[in-house]
Amino acid sequence: MTSFSSSSSSSSVFFSQTCSVCGCDRRTIMHLFLLLILHATAADGQIDPAHCRYALGMEDGRIRDQDITASSHWYQTTGPQYARLEPDGDGAWCPEGQLEPTDSQYLQVDLGRLTFMTVVGTQGRFARNSGNEFARAYRLNYSRDGVTWKTWKNRLGSTVMEGNRNAYTSVINDLHPPIVTRYVRLIPVTRVSTTVCMRVELYGCQWDDGLISYDAPEGQLMMRPGYLIASLNDSTYDGTHERLSGGLGQLTDGVVGLDDFLRSRQYHVWPGYDYLGWRNDSAGTQGSVEMEFSFERQKNFTSMKVHSNNMFSRGVKIFSSVTCWFKPRLTAGWGAEPVVFKTVLDDRNPSARYVTVPLNQQTATSIRCRFTFADVWMMFSEISFQSGKTNTNKQTNTQTIHPSASAPPDDGKTPVLIGCLVTIILLLVLIIFFILWCQYVCKVLEKVRNPAANQSNLQRLTCVCLCPLACGGGYAEPDVTQCTPHQCFHSDAPHYAETDIVRLQGVTGSNMYAVPALTVDSLTRKDISAAEFPRQQLIFREKLGEGQFGEVHLCEAEGLPEFLGEGSPLPERDGRAVLVAVKQLRADATAQARNDFLKEIKIMSRLNDANIIRLLCVCVTSDPLCMVTEYMENGDLHMFLSQREMESTLTHANNIPSVSLSDLLHMSVQISSGMAYLASLNFVHRDLASRNCLLDRRLTIKIADFGMSRNLYSSDYYRIQGRAVLPIRWMAWESILLGKFTTASDVWAFGVTLWEIFTLCKEQPYSLLSDQQVIQNTGEFFRNQGRQIFLYAPPLCPPSLFELMMRCWSRDLPDRPTFEGLFQALRPHVHQ
Incomplete structure (x- = not known):
């Protein structure tokens, strides 16, 4: 939970500017463009909580006044309809009288349909400095049917969320776990008698699954004589627990379990947390597990997706078969x-995986499925359902409607609808024509006004407002041509520095490296300097990550x-086996991926530095192609720091992992x-x-470069048009808007990495901004009008070091320090 001080008005600033030459308004054009991106990136199947964070309509009025009610209100002007989160308004909901510690006053919101809710935002009542009422804490109750109410609790069992510390700053609380609900009640909590007022926004997305409950045997404990290995219960289930009944839980929370079920995507939880699992020979699960799924309405089901663990080294496998029965109506x-x-x-x-079970267009309100064991254990982390439109044609008595029957009379609305469609098409054609005309005028006027100007100076490019549409949104996708000045601005403008380098895609992920073009000519085996290692001497231990065409194994x-002989870069073994990371190309990889893999080997073989991962040897004389690199036993820095606290007397006394x-x-x-x-x-790293x-x-x-091969960090990347993924929270403004990646943009990312380090990786950069707001904020950096939002100074960070971070985020590239300068500036601090 963190205070959120930026107002919603900032989210529209990027769209409200006009082109300084042609005066065209970008609000409508860019809004339509971002909507197209959002529709293009909507994922089928299970919801991803990291991206399901859209405002549900309190602030913008989509939730109607009559759908907002309360247990009481003080005055007419503090009724529930005023409980909408606003940047500057003075309205709020205030329950009647002083709130006592024993009171259960509530604000209730009807969302109108089942919703996957992930975030709650609250404010107090500021009233232009004349009011100072706010809720310091609150509870959240929710209901899917308006009758049965459930109390939200976090993964550690706490039901109280921290609220506001003043009357004007917004506070955002992520719901871990998220909830599926239609009705929500916010119940302010106080320790002393006080006056409370609240303004609220709720965030999430539509729950298209329609699932309202699943019934199943409760998960079981995996034991070994003397100690517990894993607890495979459904700890967030909101129904009854003796046999899971009447609720939803971890199978619908959007968190997909890892290949190793003993590891979790959550912090401070027990082994096995992400999975619901059963043993084959236990009571009630001999040979199979039966589950029942109930839906809010009748649906026409096409398939069921079950994410199942498959760690057969521990006796876990996906189910061998499943049999499903269907109930068309409740009765x-x-x-x-x-x-x-x-x-x-x-x-x-x-690997753990999704198994898609075809349901053959069966119409039902309930489904009962019997899953048959294939080994000792069976474990599920997510289950979702896909459906088409339900056939609503019904027969009346014995009459049947034949195709030859006369059509119903025209109700007069068809001509109006056709007219509207024609008008929309004409408007779109006019908009496209207007954009192209504006671009032409911008180019001509710019040449006439300033023919001798330095055209690489971005402040002089006055037509940047048209670049996102002219160049596919201005976002540089790994597998398409970059948006360059030739396309967006001036036909005679110089190339960017990186137009003379080649983009190379890492085959285990979507990462891209910018490397000198002379290094990636046509390759043969003789071009690879790394030695060929006997493949049979590599013993598989664990899969570390995977991408579209490759995998990384321990x-x-x-x-x-x-x-390797003398001079080997391997650390001292202390009598232990030599562990390495093996990056392997899959058999179904494309010819382009195979070529890129060989190029990557050639590039990595050139790198020889104490702080760069080393390529040790390769296996490329036969398939699958492999490169062998150093294995880093402490994992990645993000995971390492996020599991530690700052060194103190308390951490020493309690043996808490810490850093200084x-x-x-x-x-x-x-x-x-x-x-x-x-x-x-x-070399330009780019990530x-x-x-x-x-x-x-x-x-x-x-x-x-292995970060993007791990699903663990998928929320750090923004997906464009369903394919390319970009780490926008680490990217410089010119990389996002113009597709420009240079050493200077790496310096920007280094500043963000420093910020991560001094927050101990406890928070994502710009965590309270959505992906779209992060992109909008880069527009503020371009305009340079003092409205851009910077990352805050971490409490652990020395002031001089934060000044260095701010220099890394300078708007103009020449103002950013070099990496050599950063090294020289940081090195003296180590010995202070």
């Missing part, structure tokens, strides 16, 4: 003909020190040193972040 019986689906079991790939490399300020400074120096080395070779900095057991940091 009807189960259908006699079930759908039977047999799973294709794969004993070679231990392996033991037998005889590797002897193979000196440790953080030393980490910063190492990253700046590694990036200075890359900059000296004219510098704590997730891409790895640590060995001596806490040496090495910069790598």
Whole structure:
């Protein structure tokens, strides 16, 4: 929970500016463009809580006054209809009289339909300095039917959320876990008698699944003699728990379990937390597990997606088959003909996965499925349903409507509808013509007004408002041509510096590297300087990550020190096996991915620095192609810091993992040193972040590229048109708006990485801004009118270091420090 001081008015600033030459208004054009992006990126299937954060309509009025009620209100002007979050308004809901600690006054909102709710925002009543009432804490109750009410609690069991600290600043609370609901009640909580007022916004997205409850046996404990291995219960289930009944829980929270079920995407939880699991030979689950799913209305089901663990080294496999029965109405019986689906079991790939079960367009309000065990354990983390339109044609008595029957009379609305459609099409054609005309005028006038100007100076480019539409939104997708000045501004403008480099896509993720073009000519085996290692000496231990065409595995490399000989970069083994990370190209990879893989090997073989991940050897004489790199035993820096606290007497006394300020400074120096080395070779990383900095057991940091191969950090990336993903919260404004990636943009990302380090990676950069607001904020950097939002100064960060971060975020590229300068500036701090 963090205070959120930026008002909603800032979200529209980016759209309200006009082109200084042609005067065209961008609000409508850019709003339509972002809507197209949002529709294009909407994911099918299960909801992703990290991106399901849209305002549900309190502030903008989509939620009607009659849908906002309350247990009481003080005055007519403090009724529930005034409980809308506003940047400057003086309205609010205030319950009658003084709120006592024993009171249960509430504000109730009817969302109109089932909603997946992820965030709650609250304010107090400021009333232009004449009021000072706010709720310091509150509880949240919710209901899917308006009859049965449930109390929200976080993953640790607490039901009270921290509220406001003053009357004017917005406070945003993420719901962990999120909830599926239609009705919401906010219940202010106080320890002393006080006056309370609240303004509210709710965030989430539509719950198209329609699922209102699932029934199943409660999850079980995985035991080994003497200790507990994993607890596989449904800890967030909001129904009854003896046998899970009448509620929803972890199978619908949008959190997909990892390949290793003992690890979790959540912090401070127990092993097995993400999965609901059962043992084959326990009471009530001999041979199979039966689950029942109930929906708010009748639907025509096309498929069911079940995310299942498959860690067969621990006796866990996806189900061998499933049989589903359907109940068309609540009062009807189960259908006699079930759908039977047999799973294709794969004993070679231990990855958790979605299994899609076809449901053959069955119409139902309830589904009962029996899942058959394939091994000792069966574990699910998510279940979702896909459906088409329900056939609503009904027969009346014995009459049947035939295709030859006469059509119903025209009600007179058809001509009006056709006229509206024609008008819309004409308007779109006029808008496109107007955009092209404005661009032409901008180019001509710019040449006439300032023919001798330095055309690389972005402040002189007056037609930037048209670039996002002319160049596909101005976003640089990894597999398409960049938006360049040739396309958007002047036909005679110089190239950007990076137009003379080649983009190389990492095959284990969507990451991109900018490297000198001379290094990636046509490749053969003789171009690869890394030695060929015997493939049979690599022993698989664990999968670390995967992407579209590749996977990263943890392996033991037998005889590797002897193979590498003297001068080996391997650390001292202390008698232990040599662990390495093996990046492997999958068999179904495209020819382009295969070529990129070989190029990546050639590039990595050139890198030789203490703070850059090292390529040790390769296996490329036969398929699958592999590259073997150092394995960093302490994982990535983000995970390492997020699980630690600042060093103190308390952490020492309780053996809490901790780091010191000196440790953080030393980490910063190492990253700046590694990036200075890359900059000296004219390499542009494009995705510098704590997730891409790895640590060995001596806490040496090495910069790598594996971050985007891990689903763990999917929320850090913004998806464009369903394919490209961009780490926009780490990207410089010119990278987002113009597709320009240089060493200077890496310096910007380094500043954000420093900010992560000194917040101990406890918070995502700009965590209270949506992805769209982050993009809008980059527009403020371009206009440079003092409205841009910067990251706040971390409490742990020395003032001189925060000034260095701010220099990294300078609007103009020449004002940003170099990596060598950053290294020289940071190094003295380590010894202070």
